[in-house]
Amino acid sequence: MTPGIIEISPWQLLLCLGFVLLAGGASVYHKLGLGRDLLVGTVRTFAQLFLMGYVLTFIFETHTSWLVLLMFTFMVAAAVHIIKGRVKEHSVPFLIPTFVSMLISYSLVSYIVTAVIVGAKPWWTPQYFIPLAGMIVGNSMTAISIALERLFSDLKARRNEVEMRLALGADYREASQDILRNAIKAGMIPSINSLMAVGLVSLPGMMTGQILSGTDPLIAIRYQIVVMLMLVASTALGAIIVTGLVRRRCFSDAQRLIVR
Amino acid sequence: MSLTLDRVTFAYPDGPTVLENASLTFEAGSFVLVRGPSGAGKSTVLRLLCQLEEPQSGRILFRGHPVDTMVPAELRRAVSYVQQMPTLLTGTVRENLLLPFSFKANGALTPPTDEKLNAQLVSFLLQDVSLDSRGDNLSVGQSQRICLIRSLLLKPEVVLLDEPTASLDAASAKIVLDKAAELSGKGMTVIMISHSEVTPKGVTHEVRINDHTLAYA
Incomplete structure (x- = not known):
C-alpha cells in the first residue's frame, strides 16, 4: 500500500455495485427500460478500467518509448472512431485527415508539456505523458x-450563400470563410468556458485525483493550470x-460544393 | 460563345437520373427558354453549365473547350449563374454589388464607381434604392434585380437565369424579363428557366426537358 493512500479492497469495490442496483431499481420502478x-x-x-490498469502497469514497468507512443496512437485512433460516430456526415472522407492531424499536433503539444513545462526526464515518461496526452486527446476530440458537425451542417444550411459566392468567382476558401470561422469558434468555446468555471463550479478530475492520492493541493492546482491552458491550445489547434x-x-477541384 | 452539352448523363447521389445522354447546343446570342415538368432537372442543366454540378459522363463545352479544363472562376465569370432565390449578404447594397470584386480571381477587374452602380440601379428601375441602404431590407423583387446587376457587373457572355420571376410580382417580373430581352438583343446569350406558359418577348428558342433528354421545341 502506497503511504498516504487508502486502498480500495475488492470487497469495497463490490459494495459499490449497490449504487448501480439503486439506479437499476429506479429504472424498474419507473419503467425506464435502462x-x-x-x-x-x-x-x-x-472490464475497460481493469484492462487499462494492467496495460498502464505493464507500460510503467517496461518503460520503453515506443510502447508509450503506441499507446498514444491507440488513444488518437479511438478518439477518431468516436468522432466518426458523433459526426453524421459521411459523404466527405474526414477520418484520415482527422487522424493524421490529431496525431501530429497532439504529439507536439504533449511533448511541449512534458518536456518543457513539466520537465519530465525522459519526456515520454509514461506516468506524465500518458495522462496528459490522454486529456489533450479526450478534450480535443469533443x-x-x-x-x-458545425462545419457540415452550416455548409448544408447555407448552401445557397456558398454557391452564390462560387458562381461569382470565389474559390472554396472565399466561399466558406464565415462558415469555417464559426465552426472553429464552436469547437473552442467549451474549453474557454471551462477556463471561467474551473475551481468555482467543478474541481477537475486530475486535480481531484492528485489530491486523493495525497498531493499538496497547491501543487495539484499548478498541474491543473498547465492542463487547462494546454487544453485551450490543443482544442484550438485541433479545430483549426x-x-x-x-x-x-x-x-471539388472545380470549386464545387460536394456536401449535400 | 456557344455552350454545348455533349452526351451528358447526370444523377444526384442516391437520387434518380436527371439527364441521360443529353446533347444540345445553346447558340451564342440566343435567348433560350428552358421548360419542363417540375423536378425534371431544369435547374440542374443550368448548374451543370457553370460547373456547380459535374456530369457522371459526357462533356460540357464552352467555346468548344471542355469546361473542366478551364479555371472555374474564369468560366463562372463568362457564364454567370443567377440563383432562383436571391441571396444577399448583410451589408449595404454597395457591398453586395461589389462582393465579386473582393474575390482573388477577380482581382484584375476594376470595381465600378458609385456613378456606374447608380446607373445600373436606374436601368433596373431601382432608382429609389440607395447604395447605402441595407441589402437585407429589400423586397424579393428588388433583391432579385440586385443579384442580376451583381452578376452583370462581371460582364458575362452567358447569363443563366433560374426562374428569375418565380417569386416576383407582375411589375418586377416584367422589368426582369424586359432586361433579359435587352441583354440578348445586345449579343449576350440568355438561358432562362420558366414555369410560366407565357413566352416573354425576345425569346429566340425554347428547349424542353423530357425523359432525361433535352431538345428544341
Whole structure:
C-alpha cells in the first residue's frame, strides 16, 4: 500500500455495485427500460478500467518509448472512431485527415508539456505523458466533433450563400470563410468556458485525483493550470487544422460544393 | 460563345437520373427558354453549365473547350449563374454589388464607381434604392434585380437565369424579363428557366426537358 493512500479492497469495490442496483431499481420502478444499458455499462466500466490498469502497469514497468507512443496512437485512433460516430456526415472522407492531424499536433503539444513545462526526464515518461496526452486527446476530440458537425451542417444550411459566392468567382476558401470561422469558434468555446468555471463550479478530475492520492493541493492546482491552458491550445489547434483540411474535401477541384 | 452539352448523363447521389445522354447546343446570342415538368432537372442543366454540378459522363463545352479544363472562376465569370432565390449578404447594397470584386480571381477587374452602380440601379428601375441602404431590407423583387446587376457587373457572355420571376410580382417580373430581352438583343446569350406558359418577348428558342433528354421545341 502506497503511504498516504487508502486502498480500495475488492470487497469495497463490490459494495459499490449497490449504487448501480439503486439506479437499476429506479429504472424498474419507473419503467425506464435502462436495465440492460446499466448492466452492460457497469460490466464495461469494470472490464475497460481493469484492462487499462494492467496495460498502464505493464507500460510503467517496461518503460520503453515506443510502447508509450503506441499507446498514444491507440488513444488518437479511438478518439477518431468516436468522432466518426458523433459526426453524421459521411459523404466527405474526414477520418484520415482527422487522424493524421490529431496525431501530429497532439504529439507536439504533449511533448511541449512534458518536456518543457513539466520537465519530465525522459519526456515520454509514461506516468506524465500518458495522462496528459490522454486529456489533450479526450478534450480535443469533443472540440473537433463539435467543429466538424458545425462545419457540415452550416455548409448544408447555407448552401445557397456558398454557391452564390462560387458562381461569382470565389474559390472554396472565399466561399466558406464565415462558415469555417464559426465552426472553429464552436469547437473552442467549451474549453474557454471551462477556463471561467474551473475551481468555482467543478474541481477537475486530475486535480481531484492528485489530491486523493495525497498531493499538496497547491501543487495539484499548478498541474491543473498547465492542463487547462494546454487544453485551450490543443482544442484550438485541433479545430483549426482538422476543419481546414476537411473543408478542402467538401469542395471539388472545380470549386464545387460536394456536401449535400 | 456557344455552350454545348455533349452526351451528358447526370444523377444526384442516391437520387434518380436527371439527364441521360443529353446533347444540345445553346447558340451564342440566343435567348433560350428552358421548360419542363417540375423536378425534371431544369435547374440542374443550368448548374451543370457553370460547373456547380459535374456530369457522371459526357462533356460540357464552352467555346468548344471542355469546361473542366478551364479555371472555374474564369468560366463562372463568362457564364454567370443567377440563383432562383436571391441571396444577399448583410451589408449595404454597395457591398453586395461589389462582393465579386473582393474575390482573388477577380482581382484584375476594376470595381465600378458609385456613378456606374447608380446607373445600373436606374436601368433596373431601382432608382429609389440607395447604395447605402441595407441589402437585407429589400423586397424579393428588388433583391432579385440586385443579384442580376451583381452578376452583370462581371460582364458575362452567358447569363443563366433560374426562374428569375418565380417569386416576383407582375411589375418586377416584367422589368426582369424586359432586361433579359435587352441583354440578348445586345449579343449576350440568355438561358432562362420558366414555369410560366407565357413566352416573354425576345425569346429566340425554347428547349424542353423530357425523359432525361433535352431538345428544341
